[in-house]
Amino acid sequence: MAAIDSCDDGEGHILEPLCFPEQPEAEAPYYAGACRDDGGAETLSCLFCSESHPVAHKDQLLKHLLLSHKLVIADVKLIADLPKYLLYWKGRLLEQPVGDFCSEIKTNSTGPAEKQERYFLLCDVLPEDRALREKLQRKRLEEVLEQQQKERDDRSFRRVCVFCNDEFAGNRCHLLNHMAREHAFNIGLPDNIVYCEQLLDTLQDKMANLQCLYCEKTFKDKMTLKDHMRKKAHRRINASNRHYDRFYIINYLELGKTWEEVQSEDDRELPDDKDDDWSDWRACPMSAVCLFCDHRRHTMDDVYAHMKEVHDFDLPRLRAELNLSFYQQVKLVNFIRRQIHQNRCHACQDKFGCRADVLRHLRQRRHAMTLPPPRTWNQPQYYFPTYENDGLLCALPDSDGDGEDGDGRAGEDGVPVIAEDVMDARIVKENSVLRNLLRNNT
Incomplete structure (x- = not known):
C-alpha cells in the first residue's frame, strides 16, 4: 500500500506505492473489464460523497479518498472488479461508520492534538472484505472462461x-500454430489464451511501429527488425512484461497470484524419505539500496561502508x-527515505529542486548524521515502508528485544503493530464488526 505522510503544506503525500527499479514496472491491472470493449463508460464512485472518475483514472479517485476522506484501500491492483467493490462498500458505509470496518492509523500521535490526523485502512484482514474480493x-474468472x-x-x-502475408480463417489455432511452426514465434497453447484478437492487435501494432516484440527496442526498418529478432x-x-498477463487464463485463477507463482507451485507429495531433503535449496540474493543514492549491494556491510564513505552517514553508529x-530503526530508515524521495534534507527539512542538490547540501552542511527531534521521525506513519521492496529494512538487526511481547504485536513505544497473520483485538473498537468477528472465532 502507499505510504502516508501528513505535511502541513500538502506536498508531503505519497499517493502511490514506491518501488526500487529492480523489477519491471507493472502494467495496469486487468480488472473491471480491462479487456472488454466498453469504451471506458464504467465509473468509480467515492465511498463517502458523489465524486466519481472513469476506471482508467482510478488513481484520481484513490487520491481523493486519501486526501478528502483519509481512507486507504490496500492492494487495489488485486481487486478483480473495482467499481463493484466500491459500490458494495459505499452501501455498507451508509449503514455503519467507517471505524467499524477499518483499522485506524493515527499520525503525529505524540504531537499537538490539532496536528494529529486519523487515517483508515480498508483491507482483506477483515473477513467481509476478503470474502468480497474472492x-x-x-465472477471475473467465470467471465473470462466464458469468453475463452x-x-x-x-x-x-x-x-x-x-x-x-498468409491469411487464416476458421479458428484461431491455425494462425497461432502457423506462427509457432513457420516463424518460431510461440506464445503458448491456443487453449491457454484469452482475448486473442486483442493480443494479436498488440503484436501487430508493435511490428507496424518497427518495435521488437521482446525487448521493445525500435529499429529503422523492417529488415533490421527481423534480423535483430532472429x-x-x-x-x-x-x-516479465506484465502487459501480456491479461491474455493468459492462468493469471485469473487465484486471487493475488501471478502466472509465475501459480506455475511454481507443486502439489505433488514427495516420498517420506525426501521430505527433509533441502539439497536443492538455492537462496535468492537480497540486495539493499543506499538511503541517499541508487547505489546497490548484496551485503549490508557493503551498503553501510558506502553510506559512510560517500555520504558520511554511519547507521550502525547511530x-x-x-x-x-x-x-x-524502521521508522528512521523510512523517514530518511521519504525525505530524500521528496528532495528534502532530513535534518533541517529544507526543500530542494533535485536529489543532487540535497546531497550537495548534506555534504556541505554535514547534515547526514544530524537527526531532527524524535517527535519528527519517531511517528507511527513511518512504520509504512516508503519503498515496498526495501531490502535495507529486512536486514536491520533485531536482537535487542525491541520491546515486543513475543509475537510482534507491539512496538517500542507501545503503539500496536499488526503482523501479517495476527489481528490484535486490543486496537479494535469495542462495538466494531471486527471485534464481533474475533469473538465469534474464539
Missing part, C-alpha cells in the same frame, strides 16, 4: 499473420549511540 475474483470458450468455438476467425532469439513474448530498537 467473490469478485470468481467462445473464442475456442469461434469458426468465423479471420486474420493475416503478423510476420507474413539473431537475438527475440521471436517471443517477454514473460544505532549504538541512540540505542535504537528495531522499530525505531
